[in-house]
Amino acid sequence: MSSTIVSLPDQSTARIPKVNFLTKENGLLSWLLTGDHKRIAILYLISISFFFFIGGALAGLIRLELLTPQSDLMATDTYNKVFSMHGIIMIFFFLVPSVPATLGNFFIPMMLGAKDLALPKVNLLSWYLYVAAGMLALYAMITGGVDTGWTFTTPLSTHYVNTNVITTGLAIFIAGFSSIFTGLNFIVTIHKMRAPGMTWFRMPLFVWAHYAASILMVLGTPVLAIALVLVVLERTVGIGVFDPAKGGDPLLFQHLFWFYSHPAVYIMILPGMGVINEVISTFSRKRVFGYTAVAFSSVAIAVFGFFVWAHHMFIMGVSNYAVLVFSLLTMLVAVPSAIKIFNWAFTLYKGSITFETPMLYSFGFMGLFTIGGLTGVFLGTSGTDIHLTETYFIVAHFHFVMVGGMLMAFLAGLHFWWPKMTGRMYPEKISQLAAVVTFIGFNFTFFPQFILGTLGMPRRYASYPPEFQVLNVFSTAGATILGVGYLLPVLYLTWSLKYGEIAGNNPWQATGLEWQTQSPPLTENFTEIPIMDHEAYDYEWLERQKEKEVTSVG
Amino acid sequence: MSDSPVITQGAMEAAHHEHPPYQRHHFETIGQQNDATNFAMWLFLLTEIMFFGGLFTAYLILRNWYYPAFVAASHQLNIVWGSANTAVLITSSFTMAMGVWCAETRRKSGLVLCLVLTFLLGLVFLGIKSIEYSEKIEKHHVPGFHYSIQSFVDPASDPVAAAYGDKPLALDMARKTELYFFLYFAMTGMHALHMIIGIAILGFMIFRARAGAYTMGHVTFVENFGLYWHFVDIVWIFLFPLLYLISRHQ
Numbered sequence: 001m002s003s004t005i006v007s008l009p010d011q012s013t014a015r016i017p018k019v020n021f022l023t024k025e026n027g028l029l030s031w032l033l034t035g036d037h038k039r040i041a042i043l044y045l046i047s048i049s050f051f052f053f054i055g056g057a058l059a060g061l062i063r064l065e066l067l068t069p070q071s072d073l074m075a076t077d078t079y080n081k082v083f084s085m086h087g088i089i090m091i092f093f094f095l096v097p098s099v100p101a102t103l104g105n106f107f108i109p110m111m112l113g114a115k116d117l118a119l120p121k122v123n124l125l126s127w128y129l130y131v132a133a134g135m136l137a138l139y140a141m142i143t144g145g146v147d148t149g150w151t152f153t154t155p156l157s158t159h160y161v162n163t164n165v166i167t168t169g170l171a172i173f174i175a176g177f178s179s180i181f182t183g184l185n186f187i188v189t190i191h192k193m194r195a196p197g198m199t200w201f202r203m204p205l206f207v208w209a210h211y212a213a214s215i216l217m218v219l220g221t222p223v224l225a226i227a228l229v230l231v232v233l234e235r236t237v238g239i240g241v242f243d244p245a246k247g248g249d250p251l252l253f254q255h256l257f258w259f260y261s262h263p264a265v266y267i268m269i270l271p272g273m274g275v276i277n278e279v280i281s282t283f284s285r286k287r288v289f290g291y292t293a294v295a296f297s298s299v300a301i302a303v304f305g306f307f308v309w310a311h312h313m314f315i316m317g318v319s320n321y322a323v324l325v326f327s328l329l330t331m332l333v334a335v336p337s338a339i340k341i342f343n344w345a346f347t348l349y350k351g352s353i354t355f356e357t358p359m360l361y362s363f364g365f366m367g368l369f370t371i372g373g374l375t376g377v378f379l380g381t382s383g384t385d386i387h388l389t390e391t392y393f394i395v396a397h398f399h400f401v402m403v404g405g406m407l408m409a410f411l412a413g414l415h416f417w418w419p420k421m422t423g424r425m426y427p428e429k430i431s432q433l434a435a436v437v438t439f440i441g442f443n444f445t446f447f448p449q450f451i452l453g454t455l456g457m458p459r460r461y462a463s464y465p466p467e468f469q470v471l472n473v474f475s476t477a478g479a480t481i482l483g484v485g486y487l488l489p490v491l492y493l494t495w496s497l498k499y500g501e502i503a504g505n506n507p508w509q510a511t512g513l514e515w516q517t518q519s520p521p522l523t524e525n526f527t528e529i530p531i532m533d534h535e536a537y538d539y540e541w542l543e544r545q546k547e548k549e550v551t552s553v554g
Numbered sequence: 555m556s557d558s559p560v561i562t563q564g565a566m567e568a569a570h571h572e573h574p575p576y577q578r579h580h581f582e583t584i585g586q587q588n589d590a591t592n593f594a595m596w597l598f599l600l601t602e603i604m605f606f607g608g609l610f611t612a613y614l615i616l617r618n619w620y621y622p623a624f625v626a627a628s629h630q631l632n633i634v635w636g637s638a639n640t641a642v643l644i645t646s647s648f649t650m651a652m653g654v655w656c657a658e659t660r661r662k663s664g665l666v667l668c669l670v671l672t673f674l675l676g677l678v679f680l681g682i683k684s685i686e687y688s689e690k691i692e693k694h695h696v697p698g699f700h701y702s703i704q705s706f707v708d709p710a711s712d713p714v715a716a717a718y719g720d721k722p723l724a725l726d727m728a729r730k731t732e733l734y735f736f737l738y739f740a741m742t743g744m745h746a747l748h749m750i751i752g753i754a755i756l757g758f759m760i761f762r763a764r765a766g767a768y769t770m771g772h773v774t775f776v777e778n779f780g781l782y783w784h785f786v787d788i789v790w791i792f793l794f795p796l797l798y799l800i801s802r803h804q
Contacts, residue, residue, distance in 0.1 A: 247729065249615065
């Protein structure tokens with residue numbers, strides 16, 4: 001039994017194909033005016049990495065401040081701004097576009113056997129909106145920041161703070177349209193651009209996950225947009241809709257905000273789950289167990305996701321009956337999520353498992369997401385939620401799902417498709433090390449926060465009682481390890497652009513259509529539109545293809 | 555299945571067909587392109603529904619809470635101008651629909667005429683809307699800017715309120731009329747913004763239509779703009795009864 005499935009071409013003769021989407025045209029303008037979904041994905045990859053490291057630096061500042069019980073590194077209001085900007089940048093400028101706008105953008109058309117997304121110009125517009133929004137958010141940060149937290153909770157954001165709420169709100173408004181256009185483009189592409197034979201149930205589950213996430217983007221984001229417009233109007237004109245003194249209702253804002261922002265966590269996690277499907281199947285050489293159930297579980301998460309938003313408001317004064325109903329509905333989301341985890345476990349069962357980097361990250365995802373998801377049940381139960389909400393428990397829960405889940409999935413996907421995107425392999429040993437370092441660092445950082453939360457340490461304060469210090473020191477120490485874990489990929493992936501081994505068309509022996517073409521791909525992906533005549537994840541079909549190749553060459 | 559040549563072999567004949575100039579490179583057929591852009595437009599309109607939905611939700615909740623204030627405040631709207639505007643907008647939707655038909659049947663001058671009429675009717679709508687807005691400004695019924703509750707605590711002093719026989723509202727309830735006017739301005743303002751965007755696009759389309767761009771068989775743009783225009787019309791069809799009509803006789 002071999003310990004790897006990697007099959008690379010003979011390095012002494014292998015060459016990167018001369019004509020590919022990277023070399024087709026040159027010059028800055030050929031990138032800035034491109035309609036090619038793959039180039040836009042690369043633009044997105046560079047920009048979201050930039051924002052990730054800004055958000056990460058802010059996280060570092062937060063952990064540094066919390067090293068000691070007193071607020072000594074920065075003033076308390078600076079601390080408020082730092083954690084607010086950390087949340088805003090990480091959520092709206094990293095997590096929401098992370099997998100969809102980079103990997104989804106790059107691979108959905110290829111997986112479907114299409115030449116491009118249905119609306120290439122809208123795709124480019126979406127990137128420009130993202131960049132404009134990002135710049136506006138950075139401008140708001142540099143000129144004084146915002147200290148409402150990423151939730152903009154009224155009446156704090158409308159009446160009590162004098163920071164850059166309007167600028168930041170507009171930035172998120174614009175970023176929202178970028179996200180809407182991405183989602184809209186995906187839905188249209190998935191409906192209308194599939195190659196002959198590519199039926200709905202032959203699509204890779206990565207595409208299904210993006211379809212579900214796109215529904216959320218298209219239906220949820222406009223509600224966030226109007227909520228932010230109302231906050232801006234309330235601040236500038238004083239319209240009164242969120243002002244109790246005028247008869248308005250601050251809770252209305254929260255309903256509108258969470259109507260988007262709860263589904264938003266599924267916008268963030270679903271594409272990550274899509275990545276995990278592809279990786280787990282490829283590295284255990286098996287079709288994903290229960291394909292149909294996994295496909296529908298994505299859609300179920302999207303549908304249920306719209307009916308749970310008030311679980312963010314259990315202590316905000318919503319009625320007891322609402323708490324009961326929303327608590328029950330929240331539990332329902334655990335069902336499709338568990339279906340996914342169980343089906344991945346059964347995919348591994350009796351598979352020929354190998355442990356390349358993407359697989360290590362995926363294992364990290366499965367473990368951490370399961371913990372993150374199960375602690376979500378604690379928070380969905382109103383009794384425990386009243387004790388745990390607004391403590392570090394919720395911070396730990398959210399980071400287990402978003403960092404332990406989504407970021408791991410993003411890195412899994414990035415490593416998995418890196419050979420296809422660049423034509424070169426990343427260095428295997430050091431990247432495995434990075435995956436392990438990330439996992440250890442992550443647990444050190446966030447597991448202590450569960451304990452801190454149950455002990456009652458509130459979130460969003462720069463200082464805390466001295467008895468919490470030991471666990472906070474653990475957490476900060478873990479964050480430095482985590483930081484190393486995230487820096488490593490930047491270094492070796494950049495290195496690999498020039499020095500990595502030539503990957504060839506299909507280094508992982510994966511079944512997706514994107515692997516049946518050259519790496520990096522041609523501008524319009526395929527020389528001829530493929531015909532899909534087999535099921536997804538059909539490894540026997542792949543074997544037959546290889547045999548045919550051998551006989552035809554021989 | 556195993557011996558059929560797969561994957562690399564494709565719809566060769568489709569790939570090498572002569573394309574009409576308006577077909578984008580990444581679509582296989584013009585039918586696919588039209589389907590895709592049409593579908594995208596419907597999805598975009600769906601996001602628009604959700605966008606307006608936030609305001610409709612606010613209206614629903616606040617109207618339930620402050621019913622007397624909403625009744626009294628809605629009496630201040632001008633039913634004559636409102637009805638006239640409804641008629642104008644429905645007519646503009648008709649001219650737009652005729653425009654789409656003209657484009658499909660390749661009647662260039664008919665299309666230009668229809669677009670110009672739609673454009674003008676859009677402007678008439680905005681003109682009437684501005685008359686209504688200026689009435690509100692004169693009576694200090696603009697929320698946030700020197701808002702006055704005079705008409706509601708002392709209806710006798712206000713001829714409109716007096717004509718409806720409004721009873722004076724308690725100070726507390728009278729102040730809630732500001733929320734009604736906020737919703738009035740936010741909803742009709744958002745609607746007017748969509749009209750302005752639509753009129754700008756119409757202006758562009760008139761030039762293109764005179765050059766014959768939409769009467770050569772490729773009408774997707776006109777069709778999709780028509781969908782947008784009808785959508786904006788339908789938003790008004792909901793706004794008009796909610797804001798003007800349902801409290802007329804209370």
